[in-house]
Amino acid sequence: MSCNLINVKAEEHPPKGPVLLVHGAGVRANIFRAPVETDIVDYLVHEGYDVWLENWRASIEFPPNEWNLDLAAKYDHPEAVSKVVEKTGYEEIKAIIHCQGSTSFMMSAVAGLVPQVTTIISNAVSLHPVVPDWSVYKSRFALPVVALFTDYLNPQWGKEAPWFFPRIIHSLVEFTHNECDNGVCKEVSFTYGSGFPALWRHENLNEATHEWLREEFAEVPVLFFNHIKKCIEKGNLVSLKGENELPGDYIATEPQTKARFAFFTGEENLCFLPESQLRTYNYFNRREPGRHALHCIPGYSHLDIFMGKNAASDVFPLIAEELETT
Secondary structure (H helix, E strand, O other), X not given: OOOEEEEEXXXXXXXXXXXXXXXXXXXXXXXXXXXXXXXXXXXXXXXXXXXXXXXXXXXXXXXXXXXXXXXXXXXXXXXXXXXXXXXXXXXXXXXXXXXXXXXXXXXXHHOOOOOOEEEEEEEOOOOOOOOOHHHHHHHHHHHHHHHHHOOEEOHHHHOOOOOHHHHHHHHHHHHHOOOOOOHHHHHHHHHHOOOOOOOOOHHHOOHHHHHHHHHOOOOEEHHHHHHHHHHHXXXXXXXXXXXXXXXXXXXXXXXXXXXXXXXXXXXXXXXXXXXXXXXXXXXXXXXXXXXXXXXXXXXXOOOHHHHOOOHHHHOHXXXXXXXXXX
């Protein structure tokens, strides 16, 4: 499958070198460019970084495909890292990874497939996905029913439900979610978490961002949800079917990476609970005490870590500090 990279920089040779940003499931690289005064890309460019945005196979820039975390870990992220190294001439780069971009990139790192990445900022979830009880219930009982009717869930059904099953989902969402009048926002919460909303706090978004989100979420395959369900039940990341070069269980063997990790999460995250990042931080901290970092941001949830109207002052300086820590 063909994926792509978007390069954003202010000068020919930015002094702080390349940093790769990896989006989550069912969105695209543009998710890092919310209509706020200063988005994370602008902030990093101003700080002197050569910013690279990866559209991997989960991106809605591409036609819907039945991707899983194994495929992204084995093919997409190693190729993206290699391409950034090739194009910039740097032998080492840094990465900021979010949600399922984080889980799949962590798989690549632990498997030793991205040795060029020396600093990794992970948001929301890494090796240990922990979700609210309602999300566990949905994955166990609702997901098998959904799989009988469709191969994909699509938050765009909040704008237009084209056939009977999307109409049923849309009606259920309208009945249970009354937190706002943005149909896509409500479908996102129904699809990905247990909150009202699940991926951000409304008070952290400006109105322009809340409207912009209508176009930033689309198809996610049921196959992916089956994969992350398997990981949730195990308590840590595992392979879906088994791929050469990838472990079956990602905490069963020693991590094949020398990267330093900084784990971020919002205290109010209702997609993956903060316990997710705490467990992965503890996992790495036991091996190298004091080397890695954990930040649990008060007043923030999941994606508002990047797109919150005040994230440039509340969150981005912490990210920049961790990128510069050696």
